[in-house]
Amino acid sequence: MPLHGQSSGGWTESSSALRILNVGIRNTFSTLTNDAFTQTNPTAVATNVSTRVDTTLSGVLSGSVAFVRPDAGSDFVGGPGSNAVQTAIAAAVLQAQGYRPLGLFINSANGNAYENIPGVASGLGPYVCAMGTYGDALYETAMIGDAVAGDPPAGTAIVYVSGQRLISSRNGFLLPRTQLDLAGAAIISTDDVTVAAESFVAAVDNSSTILGVLKMPPDATQTELVFDARI
Numbered sequence: 001m002p003l004h005g006q007s008s009g010g011w012t013e014s015s016s017a018l019r020i021l022n023v024g025i026r027n028t029f030s031t032l033t034n035d036a037f038t039q040t041n042p043t044a045v046a047t048n049v050s051t052r053v054d055t056t057l058s059g060v061l062s063g064s065v066a067f068v069r070p071d072a073g074s075d076f077v078g079g080p081g082s083n084a085v086q087t088a089i090a091a092a093v094l095q096a097q098g099y100r101p102l103g104l105f106i107n108s109a110n111g112n113a114y115e116n117i118p119g120v121a122s123g124l125g126p127y128v129c130a131m132g133t134y135g136d137a138l139y140e141t142a143m144i145g146d147a148v149a150g151d152p153p154a155g156t157a158i159v160y161v162s163g164q165r166l167i168s169s170r171n172g173f174l175l176p177r178t179q180l181d182l183a184g185a186a187i188i189s190t191d192d193v194t195v196a197a198e199s200f201v202a203a204v205d206n207s208s209t210i211l212g213v214l215k216m217p218p219d220a221t222q223t224e225l226v227f228d229a230r231i
Contacts, residue, residue, distance in 0.1 A: 014114040015061030017052075017138040017224075020103055024132030024229060028104065031076030032125045033069050035085065036109045039225040042171035044083045044197070048142040050173055052223075059109040063138035065168040065211065066127040067107050067197070070098035077102060077125065080197040088200045100202045101168050101209050103129030104136065104231060113207045125153045130230060133215075137224040139174040145194025148205065151181050154194075158216035166227055167208040170197045174211065174225055 042049055049055065060066070060079040067080045071089050080086065089095045106126045111117035119125050128134065143156045155180075162177040167190075175196065178187050180211045191206045193199045198208040214225035 004095065006030045010179045015062075016107060017061065018106055018128070018135060019135035019137075020106070020128065020132070021226070022133040022136060024103075024128055024130035026106065027129050028124050030068075030075050030077040031123050032060075032109060032119065033072040033076050035081065036078040036125060037084060037120065042144075042173075043081065044077055044086055044170040044172075044200075045144040045194060046142045050139065050171070051170075052138050053173065054064075057108065057110070058228065059135050060098060060125060060172070061138060062105055062108045063136045063174075064105050064172040065174070065197075066102045066125070066129075068098060068100050068102055069167075069174070072093040073142070077127065080168060080170060083170075086170065086201055089157075090203060099198065101198070101211060101231060103127040103229070104134065104144055104211075111152045118191050128229070130229075131231075133227070134229060135224040135226045136174055137221075139218075139225050140169045140171070141188065143179075143195065144171065145192065146167060147179065147190045147192045147195060148188050152179055153182075155227045156182070158215065160225065162214055164214045164217075164226070165192055165210045165213045166214055168211060169202055171197060172197065173229075177208070187204050200228060 049147045057170045069076045109119040169175040191208045214227045216226035
């Protein structure tokens, strides 16, 4: 279903995946990591790739999760990092305790064709934080790894339902924290070390920060997540 109100279509034709409905804070006080401009997409898990990501683009993308990156130094933000980066952070105890999501990137770091590229020029990547309401067209569409007890397994289509809590996948895309099991009889956690970025780095299931609460799941009419942020 569509949201209430009217639109010229400008937002549906936008090059940005993140749509600001009620903004918290636009934060530009941190420097982007080097890999914020060079990472492949997806960056950590290259199987069961989301149908919502353009794999030809490099660098952190609009609508992806911004992480504080202690491996890069003081006051750096970037994506969740590649598999090698996440593994290295996990092995460094001090860095692992500081690996946390901050919000969602407003723009893609490398910009888009025929646009100005302020991120490349400034080394800064604005992200939204401190609550707000947003629509996001970038999210996981299938399980990228096996959830708890392998159920649902990797490759299973993700079902979004109003009220789900949203976390970050290992690729820095939004992901629901829970799903039904394959029998449809029980709710299980997807916050698993093979699926979620923070759980992978912490090597502990169910350790991810809640990024928001889903208000409207995507459908054929409006293919974005609409959610109230919690970070």
